[in-house]
Amino acid sequence: MILYILCFILLLVGLYGVLTKKDLIKIILSLSIMGYAANLFLILFAYKNDAIFPILSESAVQEAMVDPLPQALVLTSIVIELGITAMLVALAVRLYQKYKTFDITKIRSLSG
């Protein structure tokens, strides 16, 4: 259970960054921290004591394998995260070219 709590703390650190930071780059980094925590949480569920990775071979026994389903879904999620990061970075660079700042409070006070 201590692992779940630590993983949740990691998610909360990311949430703290999203809520309090004013730099757009820091917000993007916080979002990726939250992504790490969510992925790790699902994989922590999948682990089985004394089990091996789910690849069949001569010596591998099916009863002693970790859950392959969350691994497949998290694989999907990691790849999507990369696309989202690229798009956020592109948006941030465009915002900088328009407003000459990464500070979201200053961007909000400007119109258009």
Next chain:
Amino acid sequence: MPIETWLIFILGFMIVGSIMALEIKDLLSSIIAIGIVGLALSVAFLFLQAPDLAIVQFLFEIFAIIILILAFLKKEYHKKDDPSNTNKILTLVTVITLGAILFFSIDVFKALPAFGEPYMNTAKYYLENGATETGSANLVSAIILDYRAYDTLGEVTVLFTAILGALTIIRIKKKSSGTEEDVV
């Protein structure tokens, strides 16, 4: 050492690295700290018996660092933010609220299955019949490409749309200001 001790160590390392990345002033150090957190996550996946994920996370991290550094490593971005800009009361209230969320969610974690004893209702079917039904020795790829192929199709669609959106956003800049060099 038991695996839980290793994982607690890695997770503590990740938490410290994340806080460092958020609080450090220098932009390049911040991005590199995030990279270290992601690589630690890759090691954690290896400990949790997910080699496919560890490889993908490793590649993702390197690509993410390359994208972030290429986009944000300009001199003009490295401005010192004045200390009056940070709202101390807002930060304090946020930390207290998040601490309260953590405190009240501990009961939820007690209700979850304990670490190392998953339910594996669906996975039992995949483990028993995956090899005969799909012909793949790697059961993760059997699930991705056969049982949950529509999920993967959706993933590829989302990824395609995100990359298309990013390229479109960058291309607008090229048309409006042709003299400026390409950033990403």
